[in-house]
Amino acid sequence: MKPSTASSSLSRQRLRSAWLFLAPMLLVLFAVAAWPLARTVWFGFTDASLDRMGKASWIGFSNYLDYLDYGNGTGEYFGLLVDARWWRSVWNTLRFAFVSVAFETAFGLVIALVLNRQFRGRAFVRAAVLIPWAIPTIVSAKMWAWMMHDQFGILNDMLLRLHLIDAPIAWTASPETAMVAVLIVDIWKTTPFMALLILAGLQLVPGDVYEAAKLDGIPPVRLFRKVTLPLILPAVLVAVVFRALDALRVFDLVYVLTPNTDATRTMSTFARENLFDFDKFAYGSAASTLLFLVIALITISFINLTRMNLEDGE
Amino acid sequence: MRHYARILAGAAVAAFMASSSIAAELSIVHGAVGKDNEVLRAELDRFEAATGHKVTIVSMPESTTDQFGQYKLWLSAGAGDIDVFRLDVIWAPQLAEHFIDLKEPAADTLDQYIPSTLAGQTVDGKLVALPMFIGAPALYYRKDLLEKYGEKVPSTWAELKATAQKIQDGERAAGNNDMQGFVFQGAAYEGLTCNAMEWVASYGGGNFVQPDGSIEINNPQAAEALKMAASWIGTISPKGVLNYKEEDARGVFQSGNAVFMRNWNYAYALVNGDDSPIKGKVDVSTLPSGGEGLKPAATLGGWELAVSKYSKHQTEAIELVKFLNNYENQKERAIVTSRPPTLTAVYSDAEVGEKQPFIPLWKPVLDGTLARPSAAAKRKYNEASSEFWTAVHDTLSGNGTAEENLAKLQAKLTRLKGSQW
Secondary structure, three states: OOOOOHHHHHHHHHHHHHHHHHHHHHHHHHHHHHHHHHHHHHHOOEOOOHHHHHHOOEOHHHHOOEEEEOOOOOEEEEOHHHOHHHHHHHHHHHHHHHHHHHHHHHHHHHHHHHHOOOOOOHHHHHHHHOHHHHOOHHHHHHHHHHHOOOOOOHHHHHHHHOOOOOOOOOOOOOHHHHHHHHHHHHHHHHHHHHHHHHHHHHOOOOHHHHHHHHHHOOOHHHHHHHHHHHHHHHHHHHHHHHHHHHHHOOOHHHHHHOOOOOOOOOHHHHHHHHHHHOOOHHHHHHHHHHHHHHHHHHHHHHHHHOOOOOOOOO | OHHHHHHHHHHHHHHHHHHHHHOOEEEEEEEOOOOHHHHHHHHHHHHHHHHOOEEEEEEEOOOHHHHHHHHHHHHHOOOOOOOEEEEEOOOHHHHHHHEOOOOOOOOOOHHHEOHHHHHOOEEOOEEOOEEEEEEOEEEEEEHHHHHHOOOOOOOEHHHHHHHHHHHHHHHHHOOOOOOEEEEOOOOOOHHHHHHHHHHHHHOOOOOOOOOOOOOOOOOHHHHHHHHHHHOOEOOOEOHHHHHOOHHHHHHHHHOOOEEEEEEEOHHHHHHOOOOOOOOOOEEEEOOOEOOOOOOOOOEOEEEEEEEEOOOOOHHHHHHHHHHHOOHHHHHHHHHHOOOOOOEHHHHHOHHHHHHOOHHHHHHHHHHOOEOOOHHHHHHHHHHHHHHHHHHHHHHHOOOOOHHHHHHHHHHHHHHHHOOOO
16 A cells, blocks of 8 residues: 555545536536436336326336237237337438538538638628528528428529529428428538638648648649648548537427428427327337437447547647 | 495405406417417407406417427426417317316306307316317309309319319419419328318218227228329429418418418408408308218317416406407407307307308308317327328328328328227
């Protein structure tokens, strides 16, 4: 046993005060994040109903998977894990997240590169670009719903006048275009966010790197690929993770633009529908739990795949 | 004499205290369409003037499906912020436990109501809500266009399709490219359930859950009805109708761009309003039937007023509900918003008949309305309805045939029902 030295007692003391300072935040986090999450997970294993929550009783995994024996040697599996509607929602969400984040990253990168140059009115443009991001999603979704209306919508009117289409498109109505409509609005709304995060990364690239490249006469495309991109990649990846997390729990946009259709139902709208519209609070809780697991799994594997190091800035 | 004066003084003080202590702040929530909000505000102003209470309107989105979700959330949390809820005609069985029984408090007025409207709001002997107005659909048509093309009001869906197609083609050839034949509520929500129930029933295909709780929706008549409806999409109805709710349909019709519209009564006052481009060119009729010898069907809609069990001002809230449903207010709504009243006497009111001739005519239609199976499916009604509108929406958007979707629906409803609803 080592005798306690002055330094270790000091470090113990520092550790104690660190915990002391962290305690309020941990308490709040526990109250608003951990506790509700735990409750949701628990409700997923019960037969709870929204207006009879006190009377919920444990039923094990039945909400996830249950075998109903018809008593004549045949039977059928029920539950979330074999619910085609749920898997359709998962697929819709993944597709939405992948496509929207891909476009937003590409557009965001282009906008960030432009905004990183010196030009007159740059401050104004930087602020203006943020407007779609600043509008509440509900408002922009409703706004777009009107713009995409098949009869009075401005979008169809413009496309018709440009002779790009010869009949108005029912953007939010037909199953083929419903997802496209949701994607358009999301990309319009969230590209500024990506641009902003990537711009922050770009501004950290030291100017002398470019000066040196200029002296060596490196062409711009090559400069971008070999110098800029590797330097901003960590920032871009962090932005992508943020956005992907956000996109995987997309709710408001779908809820306003195209509620209740199979073509765009996402994991979150599926959970809400069961929690509140249907008398299936427990089933909805089970869906919320799976939603949490799916997002956690995707995030962890993304971080591992890209070997992102969140511990320090290296 | 002094004794008498003391009593009087005491009574005055008591009256003063009562009036000051009673003055309550109430909240009423409703999902407004058309002129609902203005009219309700005017009625509440009169209520405030008469009683000294203050009433705030909380507004909800147009979609009844959205309203239900929010109400259920508030009620399950036992929130006392809202005192009076305006409920859809189908919600009583699902929300009964959150509202007070109005049987006793409204006993003095109950015999004035159309009995069937009260029956629908009674759950296990408890009167959950007082009917505010009835909703029944009508076929709105442009009488000027029918005249122009020498057509009569269609009595079957097939006639409607032929007439709509003819006028739509004619008007488009004449330069109005935006002309549509028929608009209705085709978005995937409760409104589509109402529309599709009418199609199916008017072909003799029954209901998606029968009144006794049995499920026989997978039948040839129902398939025929859905096929008929699917044939409208992209021909007489725009593809966008698959995301239309009430106000979308009215928007198209009222801007003069549709020959026929299926909508509720509220639209009548608006399409014939002073600012309507088609004022005086619109008339209404009953919806068409499936064919010779078949009867048309009309889904019963309507809105009810219920007092929350969690309200801190139940007495005043009951007073408000009774006030909003009194003769004068029902008469005003009948005239201004073309909402069919729930009090029998208003139908024979001379002024109503004169200013809104369509209301008295509607009485026979209301008597034969088709109720949604909310009483049979109980707490699972919303899910059953959602399965039904999904099957219909899929069929209309060409995602599977009517037969395939109905067979699937039959299986899904049977599974949902389990051993009992």
